[in-house]
Amino acid sequence: MTAGSDLALPVVETFHSLQGEGLHAGRSAFFIRLAGCSVGCPWCDTKSSWPVDAHPTVAVTTLAEQARQAQGAGAAFTVITGGEPLHHNLDALCYALGVAAAGLPIHLETSGVDPLSGRFDWITLSPKRHRPPRRQALAACQELKVVVSDQHDLAFAEAMASAADQAGRPASSAPPILSLQPLWDSVAGQELAIAHVRQNPRWRLSLQSHKWLGVR
Ligand code: SF4
Numbered sequence: 001m002t003a004g005s006d007l008a009l010p011v012v013e014t015f016h017s018l019q020g021e022g023l024h025a026g027r028s029a030f031f032i033r034l035a036g037c038s039v040g041c042p043w044c045d046t047k048s049s050w051p052v053d054a055h056p057t058v059a060v061t062t063l064a065e066q067a068r069q070a071q072g073a074g075a076a077f078t079v080i081t082g083g084e085p086l087h088h089n090l091d092a093l094c095y096a097l098g099v100a101a102a103g104l105p106i107h108l109e110t111s112g113v114d115p116l117s118g119r120f121d122w123i124t125l126s127p128k129r130h131r132p133p134r135r136q137a138l139a140a141c142q143e144l145k146v147v148v149s150d151q152h153d154l155a156f157a158e159a160m161a162s163a164a165d166q167a168g169r170p171a172s173s174a175p176p177i178l179s180l181q182p183l184w185d186s187v188a189g190q191e192l193a194i195a196h197v198r199q200n201p202r203w204r205l206s207l208q209s210h211k212w213l214g215v216r
Contacts, residue, residue: 009088021206021207022181025206031079035054036088060095064093064097076104088117090117091118116137122143142177143176153189
């Protein structure tokens with residue numbers, strides 16, 4: 001834990017469900033959705049998470065205890081999401097999770113606009129065209145997941161994949177899984193993503209299965 005790490009964090013919600021998207025879709029997961037985001041994606045489906053002050057602050061030890069209980073109930077990993085979770089220093093939260101829920105892997109979902117803090121077993125980087133990610137995030141992520149609604153998103157996705165390849169990843173670290181995720185209600189995005197994955201075997205399709213199923 002470093003000086004300045006947050007011992008309490010603004011929380012939108014916590015819940016135990018299935019991971020809906022990305023490589024780990026379909027697996028049991030405990031979610032911690034932190035408040036606060038200044039990235040401002042027009043299509044954001046969690047805009048209620050943007051204002052920090054609209055949500056209660058919860059001690060990291062309380063969140064870790066909730067994760068421990070979810071672990072006992074079958075959760076395979078914890079997902080820290082948002083909002084943009086890295087607007088906050090996550091050292092204390094990750095430390096508390098490691099103590100209370102030892103052995104429960106910690107996943108992070110981030111846009112990569114902030115410096116990394118915390119310790120993670122899996123980082124899904126979802127970069128945004130209007131706020132490109134830091135090189136540090138490109139070098140550290142295990143999955144690069146790009147939302148697709150138009151042709152420019154595919155060009156951006158390829159640019160991000162190249163940037164991740166050149167970001168100075170440790171030699172022992174495998175390249176990230178490359179995922180294209182059509183914007184939920186975009187038929188054009190679905191068609192573009194499917195065509196691109198069909199023609200480019202490095203990429204795979206990610207669907208927001210929780211939305212298709214109508215579950216959280
Ligand atoms: S980074 Fe995530 S939470 Fe923030 S505006 Fe974009 S989609 Fe919404």
